[in-house]
Amino acid sequence: MSGHSKWATIKHKKGIADAKRGQKFTKLIKEISVAAKMGGAEPDTNARLRTAVLKARAENMPKDNIDRAIKKGAGELGTSIYYELTYEGYAPGGVAIIIDTLTDNKNRTASDVRSTLTKSGGTLGATGCVSYMFQTKGIITFDASKYTEEQIFEVALENGADDVTSNEDSIEVSTSPADFANVLEALQAAGFEQESAEVEKIADQTVTLETEKARKVLKIVDRLEELDDVQEVFTNLELPDDFEESDEA
Numbered sequence: 707m708s709g710h711s712k713w714a715t716i717k718h719k720k721g722i723a724d725a726k727r728g729q730k731f732t733k734l735i736k737e738i739s740v741a742a743k744m745g746g747a748e749p750d751t752n753a754r755l756r757t758a759v760l761k762a763r764a765e766n767m768p769k770d771n772i773d774r775a776i777k778k779g780a781g782e783l784g785t786s787i788y789y790e791l792t793y794e795g796y797a798p799g800g801v802a803i804i805i806d807t808l809t810d811n812k813n814r815t816a817s818d819v820r821s822t823l824t825k826s827g828g829t830l831g832a833t834g835c836v837s838y839m840f841q842t843k844g845i846i847t848f849d850a851s852k853y854t855e856e857q858i859f860e861v862a863l864e865n866g867a868d869d870v871t872s873n874e875d876s877i878e879v880s881t882s883p884a885d886f887a888n889v890l891e892a893l894q895a896a897g898f899e900q901e902s903a904e905v906e907k908i909a910d911q912t913v914t915l916e917t918e919k920a921r922k923v924l925k926i927v928d929r930l931e932e933l934d935d936v937q938e939v940f941t942n943l944e945l946p947d948d949f950e951e952s953d954e955a
Contacts, residue, residue, distance in 0.1 A: 733937050734762045735775040736808050740788050742779025756887045757905060764890075764903045786810060793819050794837055795830040797923045799915045802836035802942045803828065804907055809935040818933050826926040839942060840907040843868070844886030846879040846893065847901045853877060858898060865892035876901065880908075909942030917949055 738758045745752035749759050755776070762772050777783045789812055793805040803823075809815040820830050848858055855872040858879060862870050866885040871878050881889045883905050890903050915923065923943050930939045 729932075729934075730765055731762075731767055731771065732934070733808075734758065734765060734767060735771060736788060737937060738762060738772060738775035739779035739786065740790070740808055742776045743781070747776050747780040753884065753887065757883075760887055760890055761903060764900060791815060792833070792837070793823075793830060794833060794835050795823055795828055796836070797823075797926050797941060797943075798827045799913065799919045799923065801913050801915070801923050802839055802909065803926070804837060804840060804940045805930055805936055806938045806940075807933075807935045808937050811935075815933075815935040818935065819930065822929050822933060823926065826929060827922065828926055836942075837907075839911065840909050840940065842883050842905065843908050844879075844881035844883055844889065844903075844905050845908070846881070846886075846890055846903045848877040848879075848898060849901055850875055850877050853898060858893070861893055861896045861898070862889055865889050904938075906938070907940040909940075912942045912944035914944040914946055917946055920945055920949060 738755065741752060741755035741758045745754055747755070749756040759772055759776075762775075774783065778786065788808045788810055791807045791809060791812065793807070793816075795803055795805075797803045805819055805823075807815050807819065823830055850872055855870060855877050858877050859870045862879045865888055867879050867881050867889045868885075869880045871880075879889060879893070886903075886905055890900070893900065920943060923941060927939045927941065930936050
């Protein structure tokens with residue numbers, strides 16, 4: 707999972723540097739509303755809503771924004787119909803890519819995703835063409851300069867985490883999607899402040915590209931994530947060992 711850890715860390719730091727918090731909030735609000743509409747307005751009895759709220763809190767979203775999103779999803783503030791659509795395909799270099807969207811206009815989203823991917827040298831594939839290569843997992847990362855792996859390990863494993871790994875920069879806790887909320891809440895209650903917390907699609911096998919080609923794939927990911935209807939983008943890209951964070955600029 708080393709490649710994923712490196713990518714998650716870069717992705718997280720780049721998100722802060724790019725100051726895309728407003729766009730992130732918009733996507734989280736949409737996810738909260740959909741979760742509330744599908745499973746009810748109580749996080750304690752709606753696992754998807756509970757996870758979405760935790761992610762919003764991790765991004766320091768104001769409580770009022772969260773409450774309004776829940777009420778909107780529950781129909782208290784009018785109704786919006788969103789469709790969950792997933793697109794699959796390939797980025798340059800044979801890198802598998804999965805694009806999760808929430809949209810109120812299927813045609814617009816399909817057009818935007820296809821155009822963005824193909825203009826950047828990628829191709830859109832049929833449903834199922836790459837999803838079999840990925841597993842869905844909860845991933846929670848911590849700053850390795852603030853905590854030790856042993857500190858995180860004890861709390862994480864006691865509360866249902868699958869694994870804890872680390873490198874010189876970060877400590878990564880992986881969970882099943884069902885246990886993600888419990889593990890995250892337990893770690894927060896124990897005083898550990900996470901760098902990121904997401905339910906993600908993790909590739910079973912990765913593809914390593916040299917720096918220039920890897921840079922092109924990351925640019926495609928950025929362009930897709932800038933689309934309003936795109937919630938998450940996942941790839942099986944493994945960054946080369948000599949890849950520096952400044953290379954993304």
